Amino acid sequence: MSFTVESKINENIARLTLTGALDSSTAPILQEEVMKIIPQNPLELVMYVEHLDFMASAGLRIIIFAKQKLGTQAKLILVKPQDQLIETLKMTGLIFSVVIVDQYPE
Amino acid sequence: MNDADVRIDYYPTHELNGIKYRCGRVLPFGATMVPNGINFSIYSSSATSCTLVLFKKNADQAFVEIPFPKEFMIGNVYSMIVFDLDYENLEYGYKMSGPYDPASGHIFNPNKILSDPYAKAIGGRDTWLRAPNWDNIYPFRSRLVFEDFDWENDKPLETPIEDLVIYEMHVRSFTIHPSSQIKFKGTFSGIREKIPYLLDLGVNCVELMPIYEFDEYEHSKIDPATGEMLINYWGYSTLNFFAPKSGYAATGKYGMQVDELKNLIKELHKNNIEVLLDVVFNHTAEGDHRGPVISFKGIDNKTYYMLTPEGYYFNFSGTGNTLNCNHPVVRNMVLDCLRYWAAEYHIDGFRFDLASILGRAQDGSPLNNPPLLESLAHDPILAKCKLIAEAWDAGGLYQVGTFPCYGRWAEWNGKYRDALRRFLKGDSNMVGEMSQRMQGSPDMYSSRGATAGINFVTCHDGFTLYDLVSYNEKHNEANGENNQDGNNDNDSWNCGWEGETDNQDINRLRHKQIKNALSILFVSQGVPMILMGDEMGRTQNGNNNTYCHDNELNWLNWDLIKENEDIFNFAKHIISFRRSHPVLRNSQHFKNIDYMNTGYSDISFHGKQAWQADWSENSRLLAFMLDGGHAKNGFSVDNTVYVVLNMFWEPVIVELPKLASGKNWFISVNTDMQPPFDFYGVSHEVKVENQNSMIVGARSVVILIEK
Known part of the structure; x- marks a missing residue:
């Protein structure tokens, strides 16, 4: 299954649109995008994950990584995650590190 | 490789099939992430050579085997840093060469791939009872874990031990029954979902039966009478002392069991509930000379196990082998392990299964001053952890009241259990002893105070409280051992009929006896512990040794709350009564x-x-x-x-x-x-x-x- 990520940043808001399956083989692609964004000090990192079909632990690690790199002042926002991802975030405690919303203006 | 991250001494010096590596660091033992690589470190006193074996996750064959060059060895420790590994997708093991001479205690096999005793996660049983590939050349694979969990401000609670109400429970049994009505049944997450229940009941400490990785298939067999599969359900047989049981995590299949367990502990702590682990250091899953070689046997058999002069395994645990706990190397491993759980998992304390074994010398004789027990008592990282001994073993050593305590250790008070049971059923000549037991057993613990004893009337071993008042004899036929297993001395009384009955007088008396037992337990000085389900009249149909059943004999049926509503309400009250009255919770006699x-x-x-x-x-x-x-x-x-x-x-x-x-x-x-x-x-x-x-x-x- 393929994985794509589109990124853009303006007015201190970084937007990443994720599609496909995020596993150990594709997680480095996302990590690279996150690494590019972090030096621009966004106040919000918004991940559009509605069309993300699968997220393995490697993907969850990128969320932790992104949260840690963003620092305490910035928000990490997940837009419309699928139920399975929400459950996994709950079970592992990561739910407290992110903001989950149904929509966020593109 | 990102040059900015590279320490001056973290550069490859060797290469094999495109894999770059160099001499590693001897400490810490195990596999540790370092910039751009992983440091592998393992010791063996008698191996003549060692090879690191690396797999991609779940792959049939290794992608590389790297022999440790002689210059990578310091003392008896082999260490190596391997660069540019995908640690998310990595499994590792070792091959050890050395003498094969069982009579001398050495059983090296250079072809066997061995699991790392210091691995922080083990692959192979990721999902509970999912049939493995029985032809796997390396069935229990060492994996790495991430230590990036966000604990926020959490730390162990350090509740005074006299204020604890301990709830002994089995992770899977607690919520696997359909009546639990939660989403992730039988898992760490399931316990998290039931925290409101624990708060309502009033307990402030859960003691988890073994959660170290174990093989539920160990000694599994089909019961010819029922056709049911009997398994290693309770898990008192450790594969690895540092790894949590993956099959207990709903996220185990994603490799997130560490995070799920830590999240459970964090949430329990937020609700002022402590977490004790029931730890099994007395033996391992490798059995005796007929058992499998998984890790310790192949790495350093003579160091890790107590051996007879002929090279066979001492069996003080009743399960085939005995960990050589007072060997300095093994002692350090146990200490490293407990420090890891206290520091990384914020565990509040430990209950040591068959702890008397930990006080035996390498030849099996009891030590007057066991160095392991002393080390644990005085360890700075464990200083605030509760240390609780099951102060006996299967080799006949019974140390209730005399366990070497160093001012720190508490004990499961087996004499309390026995006295309460005999008093409860109306035995003569019990008033004197019962008065001692309910005072915190000053006759046994005169210098150790009232909290040296963990008081209980039932635990996972033996009858449930409901069965204690419903059966005179054990009924273990379902275990497939002709009712020969399990304890015969139960001090139980069936109130006039063996097993279930419609007789209302008998049932009323049974409920009263349960309330009597709970009342005595909760007004006694010392630390009370109840067994999961006793608060709602859980039965095992008279089976007093349900170690092998993944079925309703062990599963908690939540409908019992309604069925035995009076018992449940009473249990809540008597717990609340104890917690409301400090006069019941003295630390000194x-x-x-x-x-x-x-x-x-x-x-x-x-x-x-x-x-x-x-x-x-x-x-x-x-x-x-x-x-x-x-x-x-x-x-x-x-x-x-x-x-x-x-x-x-x-x-x-x-x-x-x-x-x-x-x-x-x-x-x-x-x-x-x-x-x-x-x-x-x-x-x-x-x-x-x-x-x-x-x-x-x-x-x-x-x-x-x-x-």
């Missing part, structure tokens, strides 16, 4: 004097006549008064509490001690009464009509408070 000048001694004993206890052989009545002015050894003030335990089969009229002017006795508990009059909630106690005397029913407990 009573002095039997009035050292606070209240006009009453801290404890006084009574009988049918106030101030006249009957200690004779045929007495079955014990009454005692705990003076509220001496609560918490005089550091707190509480209501005075009066307890009458009448285990005689007839009612008795009991004279009540006179109180100071203006004070009266109020009823909190009377187990002789039918619900809802068997108890009155805290602050809703009802005044005793006749303040001079009262009738205490046959086989009943009355608890009064002074207001």
Whole structure:
């Protein structure tokens, strides 16, 4: 299954649109995008994950990584995650590190 | 490789098939992430060479095998940093060469791939009872874990041990039954979903039966009588001491079991509930000379196991082998392990299975001053952890009351359990001993205080509380061992009929006996522990050794809350009563004097006549008064509490001690009464009509408070 990520940043808001399956083989692609964004000090990192079909632990690690790199002042926002991802975030405690919303203006 | 991250000494010096590596660091043992690589470190006293074997996750064959060059070895430690590995997708093991001479204790096999004793996660049993590939050349694979969990401000709670109410539970059994009505049944997450229940019940500590990685398929077999598969359900057989059981995590299949467990602990702590682990350091899953070689046997058999002079395994655990705990190397591993769980998982304490083994020398003889127990007692990282011993082993060493404690260790008080059971069923000559037990066993722990003993009436081994009052004999046929397994000395009484009955009188008596047992337990000094489900009358159909059943014999049926509503309500009340009354939770023993000048001694004993206890052989009545002015050894003030335990089969009229002017006795508990009059909630106690005397029913407990 393929994985794509589109990124853009303006007015201190970084937007990443994720599609496909995020596993150990594709997680480095996302990590690279996150690494590019972090030096621009966004106040919000918004991940559009509605069309993300699968997220393995490697993907969850990128969320932790992104949260840690963003620092305490910035928000990490997940837009419309699928139920399975929400459950996994709950079970592992990561739910407290992110903001989950149904929509966020593109 | 990102040059900015590279330490000056972290560059490859060797290469094999495109894999770059260099000499590693000897400490810490295990596999550790370092910039751009992983440091592997392992020791063996007798191996002649070692090879690191690397797999991609779940791959049939290794993608590389890297022999440790001689220059990578310091002392008996092999260490190596391998660069640019995808640690998310990595499994590793070792091959060890050395002598094969069983009589000398060496059984090296250079072709066997061995799991790392210091691995932090183990692959192979990722999902509970999912059939593995039995032809796997490396079935229990070492994996790495991330230590990036966000604990926020969490730390171990350090609740004073005398204030604990311990709830012994099995992770899977607690929520796997459909009646639990939660989403992730049988998992760490499942416990998290049930935290509101634990709070409602009133316990403030859970003791988890083994959660170190184990193989549920170990010794599995089909029961010819039922066709059911019998498995290693309880998990008292460790594969690895550092890895949590993946099959207990709903996210285990994603490799997130560490995070899920840590999240559970964090949430329990947020709700002021401590977490104790039942740890099994007395043996491993490798069995005796017929058992599999998984890790320790192949790495350093003679170091890790107690061996007979002929090279066979000592079997003080009753399970095939005995970990050589007082060998300095093994001792350090145990210490490293407990430090890891205390520091990385914020565990509040440990209960050591068959802990007397930890006090045996390498030849099996009991040590006067066991270095492992002393090390654990004085370790700075474990300094605030509860250390609780099951102070006996399967080799006949019984140390309840005499376990080497170093001012730190507490014990499961097996003598408390036995005395309570015999007193409960009306045995003669028990009043004297019961008075000692409910005082925190000062006869056993004179210098160790009241909290040296963990009091219990039931635990996972043996009958449930409901079965204790429903069966005279064990009924273990379902275990497939011709009813030969399990303890024969249960001190149980079936109240007149063996097993289930429609006889209302018998069922009423059973419920009363359960309430009696809970009452005695929760007004006793010491630390009370109850077994999961006893608060709602869980039965195992008379089976007192359900170690092998993944079915309703072990699963908690939540519908019992409704079915045995009176027991459940009573259990909640008696727990609440204990937690509301500090006079029940002294850390030091009573002095039997009035050292606070209240006009009453801290404890006084009574009988049918106030101030006249009957200690004779045929007495079955014990009454005692705990003076509220001496609560918490005089550091707190509480209501005075009066307890009458009448285990005689007839009612008795009991004279009540006179109180100071203006004070009266109020009823909190009377187990002789039918619900809802068997108890009155805290602050809703009802005044005793006749303040001079009262009738205490046959086989009943009355608890009064002074207001």
